[in-house]
């Protein structure tokens with residue numbers, strides 16, 4: 001859908017939020033959690049709810065929110081959470097029932113919300129595309145994901161100032177959005193003022209923009225905005241060489257390097273909890289005291305947990321090293337075999353939010369170096 | 378009315394009563410519990426004591442005084458399913474802080490007439506002395522875990538008591554990591570889940586009330602705390618707190634005490 005880029009201002013964005021809620025969406029976007037000093041997805045009623053004039057400084061095991069001194073709404077890299085918290089929520093009830101005399105009846109779940117995400121990053125769009133393949137692709141379908149996902153409306157905002165742990169340019173998932181959005185925005189703050197260059201990606205996206213009655217953006221301004229996004233590719237805080245990475249990691253499984261890399265791993269599972277592509281869940285069956293009501297719940301789980309790979313007699317991955325290796329080689333190697341793509345979009349969250357700062361890019365490079373060394377002896 | 382229902386017994390050793398009071402604190406759920414189970418021996422709740430054997434026995438408190446071990450063995454003998462509850466019963470609790478000190482010296486300092494004090498020199502876990510079927514951690518225990526245990530017991534299924542880190546609950550709650558965002562020391566990564574990540578939910582570091590998680594890397598966490606500028610003795614004291622006598626925390630605290 002090659003639409004002419006349109007020009008919006010902040011007031012238009014406020015109207016867009018209004019239009020989306022009138023269309024029955026719960027509008028969700030990056031918000032500031034004041035007490036905690038972080039940016040995270042939350043309900044958005046107007047552009048005042050966005051992280052106005054704030055940016056994030058991210059490094060391994062460190063996140064700080066600082067003032068930018070300007071009025072940008074999206075002048076940060078990525079928040080602590082991703083749309084995954086909404087599209088694959090923890091503790092989702094997949095079935096519920098209650099006793100009726102000698103039999104039982106199914107309790108129908110309430111209608112799932114329709115989310116409109118405003119301010120989704122290109123890496124997050126890519127993560128949603130990965131989850132689409134996982135949950136709606138050729139394998140079995142996940143109805144919980146399908147109902148939430150298929151109703152979602154996505155407004156992306158390209159990145160012009162990547163963060164210290166970002167490496168989407170290496171993964172080919174950013175800094176600009178290429179597909180998967182209903183509307184794509186680029187935020188511009190130049191001599192002419194504060195504006196957004198908007199493109200529709202779907203019919204519904206085009207309809208929302210039409211309702212706003214926005215004027216076309218000047219060619220030069222639109223070109224300068226795209227240029228800024230392209231330049232952002234050279235400003236990534238991290239990089240990851242993906243050349244032959246699937247094979248390199250697949251060949252490394254019994255190398256002792258994994259013990260070294262995992263020596264400081266806490267097996268705390270934070271990396272999997274923040275990753276926008278990590279999808280593993282445990283299925284728990286719950287009952288009330290007299291077993292008149294029962295429900296089956298899908299709850300976030302992690303390959304770092306002992307019980308995750310527990311089968312009769314023990315866990316398949318008792319050591320931290322085996323668990324860390326499982327996680328990293330799934331993201332960057334066996335995911336390719338399973339789904340034909342990498343399972344990492346380079347958002348950097350696992351690096352930032354690991355309490356001890358374990359870095360997937362550094363460790364991929366370390367494994368590569370070790371395997372190259374081994375090939376030369 | 379209650380005859381034929383499974384019999385519940387609740388016993389106390391050296392402890393503050395907080396964990397068994399969690400059962401009374403279950404409010405609505407307690408009324409259902411009363412309807413589904415017969416409270417046969419629970420002095421905190423009812424004066425009536427029925428004879429054993431008991432189907433489900435909860436034990437609070439550490440083994441701490443002479444005679445405790447014999448009493449424990451008697452309880453074990455009349456209990457079908459025995460659950461130790463709380464940091465005291467599962468790891469010796471706060472009073473295990475004396476385990477590495479001179480108890481005689483303590484009693485001389487603390488009591489006006491130390492000759493009346495008759496105590497073992499170590500406070501230890503129930504499982505150190507008798508077979509325990511399930512341990513519920515925490516100081517105090519989580520009432521949700523307690524109810525889950527009773528529900529699972531009544532319905533003949535395994536209770537869902539995860540042994541992974543507090544971080545799992547913290548992230549599921551949507552909390553912000555206090556270590557990463559605020560540079561605050563948190564024991565969550567090495568502590569077993571169950572509390573619902575209460576302290577990080579209020580922007581504080583975890584104190585480790587639920588004891589060591591399944592694969593605690595206490596050394597790596599301690600090193601990170603040092604990088605955050607936390608003193609060695611603070612790290613030692615944090616490991617040697619509610620669960621100082623749990624192996625992993627005892628050793629971790631000793632490591633920071635020794636290399637000062």
Ligand code: SF4
Nearest residue numbers: 275344345347348350
């Ligand atoms: S593995 Fe790390 S960098 Fe890659 S998508 Fe997951 S959280 Fe982001």
Ligand code: SF4
Nearest residue numbers: 265266268269271354
């Ligand atoms: S890599 Fe980091 S976040 Fe992930 S389990 Fe290990 S210590 Fe926790």
Ligand code: SF4
Nearest residue numbers: 544547554555563565
């Ligand atoms: S605040 Fe503590 S419990 Fe929560 S994720 Fe961070 S380290 Fe884990």
